[in-house]
Amino acid sequence: MRKILALAMFAVMLTPALQAEEAKDKGQGWAGGIRKVAKSASPAVVSIVTSQGQGSGVIVDAAKGLILTNHHVVGAAQSVKVQLQDARELEGKVLGSDPKSDLAVIRIEAEGLLAVTIGDSDAMEPGDWVVAIGAPFGLKQTITAGIVSAK
Numbered sequence: 001m002r003k004i005l006a007l008a009m010f011a012v013m014l015t016p017a018l019q020a021e022e023a024k025d026k027g028q029g030w031a032g033g034i035r036k037v038a039k040s041a042s043p044a045v046v047s048i049v050t051s052q053g054q055g056s057g058v059i060v061d062a063a064k065g066l067i068l069t070n071h072h073v074v075g076a077a078q079s080v081k082v083q084l085q086d087a088r089e090l091e092g093k094v095l096g097s098d099p100k101s102d103l104a105v106i107r108i109e110a111e112g113l114l115a116v117t118i119g120d121s122d123a124m125e126p127g128d129w130v131v132a133i134g135a136p137f138g139l140k141q142t143i144t145a146g147i148v149s150a151k
Contacts, residue, residue: 043084046083048069048080054136059114059116065113066106067092068105069105071101074092090108092108093106126149129145130148
């Protein structure tokens, strides 16, 4: 369940190896590491428009076209439109939705999708850096950084 909750937040861990690589390559430390994660995850972030409103999601399985989003975005929607970062707009189908955890999975049919790499939430510790990437309110992409505060 903790792995699912970590997915729901669309959090990506910045590993010490990535931090060291960025610091060495660009001399930018954390900023370079966060920028690299945002750039690599961006193609997997989608905008979702439904009869209920709008939100965002993230492609978690490119081969199957699976997108993780929130129940409050798609739960009772009659139609789901997904806009990819490359501007393609596709019909989505809600495969499942859980109001208690506020999670939902939708599927799209498309080729050339990219998925995020999911980290191991069991390996996360308080103090680890995470970033949250989304596309709320019709914005193309937003990003924020923080730390894991509890386990």
